[in-house]
Amino acid sequence: RERVREILSSVRDRSDNRLGVEAMEIFDAYGIPTPEGRVVDDAAEAQSVAEGIGEEVVLKIVSPDILHKSDIGGVKVGVPVAEVGDAYEDLIARARNYQPDATILGVQVQEMIDLDAGVETIVGSHRDPQFGPLAMFGLGGVFVEIMEDTTFRLAPVGADEAREMTAEIDAAPLLRGARGREPVDLDGVVDAVRRVSQLVADFPSIVELDVNPLVATPDGVRAVDLRLTVD
Ligand code: ADP
Ligand code: MG
Structure with a gap:
């Protein structure tokens, strides 16, 4: 709690009031699984x-100036370790090209989650x-705006309510394992929805929070992309 408070108040002092990758630490504090990884600033x-x-x-x-990373080619998935150095330089070059005056803090190196076995969901507030x-x-990924398959409750939600939410979206059959696919870790999804809702209920200064995607696989869930706005 104390650590979360510290992180949130440090954001308020900045010119922009949005948190991305720094919010990973808040998620750790709330027991919401994130992928392994770190932000670095050289190749x-x-x-x-x-x-x-x-x-x-x-x-x-x-x-902080690039909100939708994949729109500018700012996300590279499945980079072999031997190519990471070149991929790093390429990402920085793309960002500069896109917006020469953008503040670039570095590159996040993240564990690759197996999307073939998973479903991209969105959890937020x-x-x-x-x-x-x-x-x-709801159903997540880069096409959320097009799919619009989401459901809402008052926060915080308990486990039963969170489970109802996962059952009532149109894409619910995907979570249960459609067409011979293995079901995803639904308990993990329910727990993540519950914990995110508790986080926003605990901290009124968080005005908006989006985890997109929370990748759900048969082995568990991972919050791979976070955006959090503080007032
Ligand atoms: P943005 O939403 O800013 O474009 P994301 O971090 O959400 O950036 O990445 C875009 C897409 O890339 C995700 O929706 C997902 O399909 C894929 N992706 C991102 N991180 C991972 C990861 N760690 N493992 C597998 N796929 C990922
Ligand atoms: Mg995203």
Whole structure:
């Protein structure tokens, strides 16, 4: 709690009030699983972090000025460890090219989650002026706006309510394992929805929070992309 408070108040002092990768630490404090990884600011370091993670990693540009990373080619999935150095330089170049005056904090080197066995979901919250914090769950990924398959409750939600949410979206059969696929770790999804809703209920300064995607696989869930706005 104390650590979360510290992180949130440090954001308030900055010119922009959004948190991305820094919010990973908040999630750790709330027991919401995140992938292994770190933010680095040179190619050699990217390489050595990647070596500690696995044979392939994901690289993402980290910049407060770039909200949708994949829109500018700022996310590279399945990068073999030997190519991490070059991929690092390429990501920085793309970001500079896209917006020459962007503040670039570095590159996030992240564990690769097996999406073939998984479902990209979205878990989030925003503060409704009338009802207060809402918990949101739905189908996630880069096409969320097009799919619009989400459901809402007042936050915080308990386990039963969170389970209802996972059952009532159109994509629910995907979570249960459609067409011979293995079901995802539904308990893990339910727990993540519950914990995210508790986090926003505990900290009224969080006005908006999006985990997109929370990747759900048969082995568990991972919050791979976070965005958090503080007022
Ligand atoms: P943004 O939403 O800013 O474009 P994301 O971090 O959500 O950036 O990455 C975009 C997409 O890349 C995700 O929706 C997912 O399909 C894929 N992706 C991101 N991180 C991982 C990861 N660690 N493992 C596997 N796929 C990933
Ligand atoms: Mg995303």
